[in-house]
Amino acid sequence: MKGLRKYGISGLLIAGVSIGTLVSQTPAVQRTIVERADVSAPGREAVIARVEIAPGANAGRHTHPGEASIYGLEGTFEYQIDRKAVTVKPGDVLFVPAGAIHWVKNIGSDNGAELSTYIVEKGKPLITLVK
Numbered sequence: 001m002k003g004l005r006k007y008g009i010s011g012l013l014i015a016g017v018s019i020g021t022l023v024s025q026t027p028a029v030q031r032t033i034v035e036r037a038d039v040s041a042p043g044r045e046a047v048i049a050r051v052e053i054a055p056g057a058n059a060g061r062h063t064h065p066g067e068a069s070i071y072g073l074e075g076t077f078e079y080q081i082d083r084k085a086v087t088v089k090p091g092d093v094l095f096v097p098a099g100a101i102h103w104v105k106n107i108g109s110d111n112g113a114e115l116s117t118y119i120v121e122k123g124k125p126l127i128t129l130v131k
Helices: 009-015 019-024
Strands: 029-038 044-053 066-074 077-081 084-088 093-096 102-106 112-121
Touching: 044 102, 077 093
Parallel strands: none
Antiparallel strands: 029 044, 044 112, 066 093, 066 112, 077 084, 077 102
16 A cells, blocks of 8 residues: 555645535545555546544535445444434444435544545546535
8 A cells, every 4th residue: 555645735636626625625524545546447446535523523415426435443423324324433334325415423522533445436526515
């Protein structure tokens, strides 16, 4: 695995996150891209990110242009996926289908972290916010 790379705003633009997404994100939600690589499916790539969410913070309703697999590292999260609530704690795994409208909130009193693996369409924003 390549070394850990922490991206600022300009790095996220290079990494494929749209400016609209950046404006809508809060400082309480930090994504660190750990790896980005082509996969065997044409037009797709894997993006692995550590996502950190402050206590009480919410990542907002959004979708991804492909599937996401979430692995809880620290804290307790509540996910809402298509109006179904799921709790994720350290060691738990959650699959988010492509295009599913969802949001996540840190419902614990400590910082939370998860490892997110996305298999997404290349060239599309990793996150699209939904009203």
